[in-house]
Amino acid sequence: MATKDIIDTLAGIEPGSSLDAIRGRRLQARDNAQKSYLSLLEPVDAGDVSLVERAAVALFVIGLHREPTMAGFYRAKLAATADGARLVEAVDVEIARGETSGPYGAFPAGPLSVENKAGLIYRVSAERKPDLGARLVAAFEHAHLLVFRPRDAAAADMKALLAAGWSNTGIVTFSQLVAFLSFQVRVVTGLRVLGASLGRANAAAGA
Amino acid sequence: MSAANNVNPPVVFTQDELGWVSWIDPLPEAELTERHFAGLVDRSRSKSEYFRLLVRDPEVLEARTKTDKDIFYNVADGLPRAERELAAAATSRYNGCIYCASVHARFASTYSKRRDDVQRLLDEGVGADLGERWNAVVKASVALAATPIAFGPDNIDELRRAGLDDAEIVDVINGASFFNWANRLMLSLGEPSK
Numbered sequence: 001m002a003t004k005d006i007i008d009t010l011a012g013i014e015p016g017s018s019l020d021a022i023r024g025r026r027l028q029a030r031d032n033a034q035k036s037y038l039s040l041l042e043p044v045d046a047g048d049v050s051l052v053e054r055a056a057v058a059l060f061v062i063g064l065h066r067e068p069t070m071a072g073f074y075r076a077k078l079a080a081t082a083d084g085a086r087l088v089e090a091v092d093v094e095i096a097r098g099e100t101s102g103p104y105g106a107f108p109a110g111p112l113s114v115e116n117k118a119g120l121i122y123r124v125s126a127e128r129k130p131d132l133g134a135r136l137v138a139a140f141e142h143a144h145l146l147v148f149r150p151r152d153a154a155a156a157d158m159k160a161l162l163a164a165g166w167s168n169t170g171i172v173t174f175s176q177l178v179a180f181l182s183f184q185v186r187v188v189t190g191l192r193v194l195g196a197s198l199g200r201a202n203a204a205a206g207a
Numbered sequence: 208m209s210a211a212n213n214v215n216p217p218v219v220f221t222q223d224e225l226g227w228v229s230w231i232d233p234l235p236e237a238e239l240t241e242r243h244f245a246g247l248v249d250r251s252r253s254k255s256e257y258f259r260l261l262v263r264d265p266e267v268l269e270a271r272t273k274t275d276k277d278i279f280y281n282v283a284d285g286l287p288r289a290e291r292e293l294a295a296a297a298t299s300r301y302n303g304c305i306y307c308a309s310v311h312a313r314f315a316s317t318y319s320k321r322r323d324d325v326q327r328l329l330d331e332g333v334g335a336d337l338g339e340r341w342n343a344v345v346k347a348s349v350a351l352a353a354t355p356i357a358f359g360p361d362n363i364d365e366l367r368r369a370g371l372d373d374a375e376i377v378d379v380i381n382g383a384s385f386f387n388w389a390n391r392l393m394l395s396l397g398e399p400s401k
């Protein structure tokens with residue numbers, strides 16, 4: 001039995017439950033998923049990516065996944081971050097504008113081209129650009145690419161981030177944040193679905 | 208920016224060994240400090256351009272690496288290594304990460320001794336018929352990779368019918384989910400090269 005971590009909280013896993021015990025068999029993964037969350041969302045030293053940028057990107061990424069419980073968590077996090085509350089509405093509007101289904105995108109030209117799938121190339125709306133600022137505008141457009149069409153990524157996308165004021169190290173941290181959240185939302189959803197199926201099995205067995 | 212002039216990118220999924228070239232600047236080996244080596248976990252990873260790029264944020268890299276290693280290498284119990292690698296390869300095939308797919312298809316082949324089936328996953332895509340158990344693992348991985356996430360009770364039922372217990376299903380969830388992390392880094396920070 002372990003103290004609840006962020007994945008337990010978001011997936012509704014209680015200490016002493018069977019899923020808690022199963023997670024306990026991968027203790028290093030459990031502990032380091034938590035450390036990943038802390039170092040990306042609650043870093044001791046924010047370095048090249050501010051706390052409000054991290055929280056805004058997190059809400060945007062999770063919002064695009066249409067997971068209401070997790071989006072609620074990250075919306076509250078952004079609202080509680082210094083200078084974050086003023087961004088919540090703009091981020092929510094941009095989430096609605098960016099909603100689509102992935103993965104899509106193009107493969108390198110060749111035999112795989114028959115699998116190319118076109119889809120939304122998201123750009124932040126002109127009205128929201130002043131609120132978000134150049135760095136977050138570039139970050140949201142790249143985050144949308146990472147969420148829905150990562151195979152479209154090209155060297156030019158790195159240049160766009162650098163041109164918007166992102167450093168090499170900032171790009172690494174920001175990319176890790178989006179990629180980590182893509183992991184976290186799937187672990188949470190998967191465990192929640194499995195947990196619900198255990199509930200059904202227990203009910204069927206009269207437990 | 209790293210020069211991309213000498214890159215020869217693969218245009219098909221393969222089990223061959225590929226290189227990877229960064230689009231932004233990795234840290235030079237000579238500039239690595241003990242803090243960076245802690246982030247690399249294995250000192251030998253300082254030879255890799257990919258890890259010398261990620262080590263720009265050493266705390267995150269260390270946590271990511273330790274998460275990865277436990278999900279895939281801790282085989283004291285749970286899902287056989289071959290099927291964890293299958294989940295990683297299927298996720299990479301579906302998201303379109305040729306580099307990640309090459310590494311984990313090779314591992315899946317090594318641990319399962321089913322190289323031809325793994326190759327069919329790469330050649331035909333995630334709809335290839337690989338038998339009930341592998342089909343269930345691939346289908347669950349694909350459902351998890353979709354955005355919005357399409358993983359549901361039917362995936363759990365299929366995995367159970369294929370003989371997986373709850374702990375093994377958690378290994379599928381962890382392995383497939385982790386590659387939604389890895390694929391996005393490998394695809395967006397640089398490119399594979401033959």
